[in-house]
Amino acid sequence: xxxxxxxxxxxxxxxxxxxxxxxxxxxxxxxxxxxxxxxxxxxxxxxxxxxxxxxxxxxxxxxxxxxxxxxxxxxxxxxxxxxxxxxxxxxxxxxxxxxxxxxxxxxxxxxxxxxxxxxxxxxxxxxxxxxxxxxxxxxxxxxxxxxxxxxxxxxxxxxxxxxxxxxxxxxxxxxxxxxxxxxxxxxxxxxxxxxxxxxxxxxxxxxxxxxxxxxxxxxxxxxxxxxx
Numbered sequence: 001x002x003x004x005x006x007x008x009x010x011x012x013x014x015x016x017x018x019x020x021x022x023x024x025x026x027x028x029x030x031x032x033x034x035x036x037x038x039x040x041x042x043x044x045x046x047x048x049x050x051x052x053x054x055x056x057x058x059x060x061x062x063x064x065x066x067x068x069x070x071x072x073x074x075x076x077x078x079x080x081x082x083x084x085x086x087x088x089x090x091x092x093x094x095x096x097x098x099x100x101x102x103x104x105x106x107x108x109x110x111x112x113x114x115x116x117x118x119x120x121x122x123x124x125x126x127x128x129x130x131x132x133x134x135x136x137x138x139x140x141x142x143x144x145x146x147x148x149x150x151x152x153x154x155x156x157x158x159x160x161x162x163x164x165x166x167x168x169x170x171x172x173x174x175x176x177x178x179x180x181x182x183x184x185x186x187x188x189x190x191x192x193x194x195x196x197x198x199x200x201x202x203x204x205x206x207x208x209x210x211x212x213x214x215x216x217x218x219x220x221x222x223x224x225x226x227x228x
Contacts, residue, residue, distance in 0.1 A: 002170075002207040005177045005216055006158075007032055007135060009074055009112055013043060013055045014182035016065055021196055025203040028210040029069050032112035032135075035099040036076035036092075038062065052186040062103060070212045072110030073097040073131070079114055081122055090125050097131070110214050111135070111150065112179075123150035133217045135179065141166070142173045144220050152217070154179050163198060171207070175216060 008015060011033040022029050037044055038059040046054045057065060073096035081089045093111060100108040109132040116137025126134055127150050134150035139157075146152055156166045158180035170176040185191035202208055211219075 001174065001209050002205070003175050003211045003216065004167075004202055004208050005175070005211050005213045006030070007072070007110075007112060007177075007179045007213050009179070009181050010034060010046075010054075010078070010183070011038065011057055011062070011074075012046070012181070012183050013057055014185065014187055015057070017187070017192055018182050018195075019065055019069060021192070021199060023068065025199050026210065027199050027203055028212050030072050030110055030213045031066055031069055032072045032074035032110070033062075033096070033100060034074050034076060034078050035096050035103075037078075049181075049183050050186070052183060054183045059103075066104075070110065070214065071100050071104060071108055072112060072213070073100065073108065074112045075114055081117060081119065086122060086125065089122060090129060093126055093131070094129050109133075113137070118151060120148075120151075123148055126150050132214055135213065137179075141169055143175050143177055144173070144216060146217070146220070149217050152213075158195065158198070159184060164201070167202065176202075177213065177216065 007030040008018060009032045015031060037056045040059050043058050044056045046056050073093050075092040076096045079089055079092045097108050111126060111131045111134040113134055113136055118136055123134060132149060133152045135152050138153045140153045143153060154177045155170050156163060156178050158178050167176050
């Protein structure tokens with residue numbers, strides 16, 4: 001069995017195309033959300049990425065867009081721990097989790113570090129606060145077992161030019177985990193087609209089993225603080 005997981009950050013309008021694609025191929029995914037950016041009924045302009053205007057989804061859209069997928073905390077406002085106290089950062093992470101659990105009426109114990117920035121102290125505190133894992137933006141081939149579940153690295157970014165090579169090399173270790181932001185494709189058909197080709201190839205592989213990110217930690221028993 002070759003486990004494959006993926007996650008996508010920020011809760012943006014471009015995620016709609018992704019969720020439709022993933023449902024088509026039976027691909028599981030986790031979406032890391034910033035609830036502080038969601039307006040009740042209106043989409044919110046957030047920023048411009050390489051000339052592409054990025055909008056957050058409206059709160060009223062969240063349950064339908066992410067139906068059938070996992071959601072995880074990305075803090076309330078994409079918080080930068082360097083600009084606030086540790087208590088404030090942990091509070092943002094926990095508040096986002098509570099918001100998502102209330103909205104979706106199910107457990108949400110995953111976390112993605114904004115911009116991949118983390119510290120050992122904060123990782124310890126988030127583990128104590130009930131999170132099962134925290135994704136960084138660092139890459140490595142062997143992802144499991146983890147030294148600390150709140151410092152979970154990934155295999156690569158979805159736009160990595162060696163994506164499929166890393167996918168193949170990861171077979172040796174039994175896990176391939178990639179991440180990204182849907183807005184990085186700028187809603188361009190060619191970019192979406194390139195991602196769809198990757199998803200289709202992975203889904204057609206007889207050895208692959210799509211899993212949620214949290215399953216990687218739960219199956220390793222690392223959620224209880226397991227060590228290598």
